[in-house]
Structure formats: C-alpha cells, structure tokens
Amino acid sequence: MAKVHIYSAKACPFAHRTRLVLEEKSIVFELTEVDLQNKPASYSAISLYGKVPAIEHEGRRIWESAVINEYLEEVFPAPPLLPKDPGQRAFARIWIDYANTRLAPAFTQVLRPKTADEEAVGRKALGEALALVEREALAKLAGDGPYWFGAEVSLVDLTFYPWFERWAALDRLRGFPIPAELTLLRRWREAVQTRRSAQAIANSTEFYLERYAKVAGPPRAAST
Numbered sequence: 140m141a142k143v144h145i146y147s148a149k150a151c152p153f154a155h156r157t158r159l160v161l162e163e164k165s166i167v168f169e170l171t172e173v174d175l176q177n178k179p180a181s182y183s184a185i186s187l188y189g190k191v192p193a194i195e196h197e198g199r200r201i202w203e204s205a206v207i208n209e210y211l212e213e214v215f216p217a218p219p220l221l222p223k224d225p226g227q228r229a230f231a232r233i234w235i236d237y238a239n240t241r242l243a244p245a246f247t248q249v250l251r252p253k254t255a256d257e258e259a260v261g262r263k264a265l266g267e268a269l270a271l272v273e274r275e276a277l278a279k280l281a282g283d284g285p286y287w288f289g290a291e292v293s294l295v296d297l298t299f300y301p302w303f304e305r306w307a308a309l310d311r312l313r314g315f316p317i318p319a320e321l322t323l324l325r326r327w328r329e330a331v332q333t334r335r336s337a338q339a340i341a342n343s344t345e346f347y348l349e350r351y352a353k354v355a356g357p358p359r360a361a362s363t
Contacts (some may be wrong), residue, residue: 143168143211144195145336146185149342150350152243152301153194153204159297160208162336164215205235208294220294227280227288234276234287234295238302242268244300249313251354262315269321272299277323285330292334300331308347312355 145161145168147154161168165350173182173191186193186202193202196214212220219297221228245268248261276287276295284290303317306328310316317325331337 141197144171145169145189146171146173146182146193148173148191150347151175151191152305153190153303154339155304157194157204157207157211157249158295158340159300159336160294161209162339163220163292163297163334164211164218166211166215174328177331205239205298207338208298212294220292220297222288222293230280231288231293231295235298237268238295242272242299242302246305246309249315250309250351257293258313265315266318269317269324273321273324277327281323281327285326287327296327296331297336300328300337303352304332304337304341305327305347307344308351311344311348312351 143161143166145154145157145159147170149172160166173179173226175191178189183189185195185200188202190202192204192207193200194207194210195201196210201210208220221231241264245261245265248257249265252258252261280288282289287295306317317328319325332341
C-alpha cells in the first residue's frame with residue numbers, strides 16, 4: 140500500500156490529532172511541515188481550505204482532520220479506534236463534533252479574547268465543556284477504564300487530547316487550570332499523555348508558551 144503523505148504544522152491541534160492516529164496505527168508516512176504564516180501558493184492544490192492537516196494517499200487528497208481520521212480508520216483498520224457497536228460509534232462521532240464545535244472554540248476564546256466580556260463568555264463556555272465531558276462522557280461511558288470508551292483508546296481520545304497537551308500553557312497565560320474536582324478528566328489526560336503515540340510527538344509547555352504569548356498577552360502565574 141502506498142505511503143501516506145501528511146501536511147502538518149507542529150503548533151496546530153487539528154494536525155496533532157491526525158499525527159496521533161498515524162502513530163497509534165503505526166502507519167508509515169511522509170511528513171511535510173507547512174508554515175501557516177507563509178504557506179506556499181501550491182498548497183491550495185493539496186487542501187482547498189488552505190488548512191492543515193491534509194493527506195495524500197493512493198492518488199487521493201483529503202483534508203479536515205475528523206474526515207482524515209475516519210479515512211485512516213477505514214483504510215488501516217488495525218488497531219481499531221472506533222467502537223464496533225453502531226450506537227457507540229454514533230456517540231463517538233457526537234463527541235468528536237463536540238470537540239470541534241464546543242471545546243476548541245471556547246479554548247480559543249479564552250486564549251485569544253478580543254475583549255474582557257468575550258473572555259468571560261469563553262471561560263464560562265470552557266468550564267461548562269469540561270464539566271460536561273466529566274459528567275456525560277467519562278462518568279457514563281468509560282466504566283473502569285481511563286479512556287472515553289473504557290480500556291481501549293479511541294478516535295475520541297485522540298481528537299480531544301491536543302488541547303489538553305496545550306492546557307498548561309493556557310493556565311500560565313490565562314489562569315485557567317483544569318478544575319481539581321474533575322478527577323476523571325485529569326485521570327484521562329494522564330492516561331493519554333503517557334501513551335507511546337503522544338510521547339512520540341509531544342511538544343513542551345514552553346513550545347506553546349512561545350507561540351501563544353504573542354496573541355494572549357503577558358503570562359499569568361500558573362494556578363495550583
């Protein structure tokens with residue numbers, strides 16, 4: 140089978156989650172880093188949206204991380220990263236959509252607010268998103284396991300995790316820690332963080348601080 144060619148950017152959480160899928164499935168790939176501040180004109184022929192990630196595989200060009208990840212799941216089915224049960228697969232897709240439409244926008248709104256009021260709205264939305272994940276996902280679906288669906292990691296875990304690798308930087312810059320009472324969420328983050336796939340492509344908090352400080356204002360003291 141032809142090698143996957145992925146177009147990525149180290150700081151991009153959406154590209155990060157597709158890199159995690161490649162690592163989890165031990166897929167051989169070729170990597171091209173794209174400078175998102177100075178994209179080559181030719182990149183629009185790879186991704187019509189001009190965003191990362193995008194992949195080329197067997198003559199196909201595919202973009203949008205959630206779509207890419209399901210494509211990789213279908214073409215490289217082992218190890219499986221979606222539940223076998225159709226109902227659970229539907230729940231997985233709902234949570235992936237939740238990451239895209241709720242968690243990620245709220246994270247960005249806290250990190251890069253245009254006004255104090257916008258930051259307040261973002262902080263409320265982000266806090267509610269974390270509480271919902273704790274209450275409706277990890278408390279109800281994970282059982283005794285540390286991951287979204289129990290003992291085995293899934294596309295949902297890999298979809299959410301990139302924002303949690305960046306969370307220490309968010310806390311330093313905006314004073315927004317993961318609440319101590321969200322014990323299942325903290326256990327989940329630790330479980331994904333220590334996986335081989337996450338360790339293989341991990342970036343440091345300092346890496347994110349350097350990139351985010353330009354848009355988030357001066358650092359705040361980290362919360363405890």
